[in-house]
Amino acid sequence: MRIFSTILFSILANFLLFMSCINNKKSSNTLDKKENLEFLSANVVGHYSGKLPCADCEAINTVLELSKDHSYELKYVYVGKSSDKFTKNGNWKVEKNNLVLEGLDYEYKIVDGVLWQLDLAGNTITGDLAENYQLEKIK
16 A cells, blocks of 8 residues: 555656646747747837839828837828828837738738838738838848
């Protein structure tokens, strides 16, 4: 009976040790993800510019300013269609390595200081014009 108790205690102790390692690893992964999002948020702040494709005009001249207080200002002009300037304002956040702008239907993937516009389903845009759906950091 004493041998059985010793074996049972040993199995239980090993199980608890194993479970504590798993829980510690999950906490570490959660911290890594949080630190990564904080790093991305800090490094995404700045001004971005690009000429996005347009179905019925030459291009959409776009300037995006992301502020430290997590507000944004998006300015754009439809080149060759109108001289009207459009502006949108709101707040931004980083979720799953994507830049989310409040009030817009699409997001941007953050890759090496470049914002790649995603389609409405959140997927990378593909096709002949895919390379044009980007805003580059200018300051």
